[in-house]
Amino acid sequence: MARMHTRRRGSSGSDNPAADEPPEWSDVDADDVEERVVELAEQGHDPSVIGLKLRDEGVKGTPVPDVKNATGKKVTEILDEHDAGSDLPEDLRNLMARAVRLREHMAENQQDAQNKRALQNTESKIRRLANYYRGGALDEDFRYTYENAVDLLEDDA
Incomplete structure (x- = not known):
């Protein structure tokens, strides 16, 4: 697909690995992940930054490679449930x-x-x-x- 405001083609993006469940080394409880997501949102972080922080820092020292695999919900869905999300996308x-x-x-x-x-x-x-x-x-x-x-x-x- 071409870029919107240039004549160049876009570079292809990477795909997430097809995994149905979180890896065995990341055995974090879904409730702990949700609490951490809400905590990071209250600190003023955006959903994309929350995902990066969970990947890098994790919950209680254990990294969370994919929030959706760990909880069954996206970060924005978790924020909407707890009314911690932003009014604007x-x-x-x-x-x-x-x-x-x-x-x-x-x-x-x-x-x-x-x-x-x-x-x-x-x-x-x-x-x-x-x-x-x-x-x-x-x-x-x-x-x-x-x-x-x-x-x-x-x-x-």
Whole structure:
């Protein structure tokens, strides 16, 4: 599949190994994993960072290679059950934060054509992603604007 805003082809991604159960060296209780996920979320970590921390640090010293194998639920599902998740999806929030930073940079550097193009591309990605999430994770009448993004990021922080 080609990349969205370039003429180059994308690189293929790696696949997770096909495993039905956690490895025998990672015998962590599902409840302990869920508690650790909620604890990390309350510390302000995103779902992707939570997965990395569980992989690297683990629960009680035992690494968790795959949260879904260990608990039967994804990290975001666990966060939704315990009301510890964010109001915005992580990918949309990261793109909005990038757009806000680019907009602030453009206010100081009006002649920066490369970042002007980067801002246009980022806002285009945000609009596409907002269409995808509209009606589910986002309100039906959600529209992206710079002011709206700043307000949402301040509320989410």
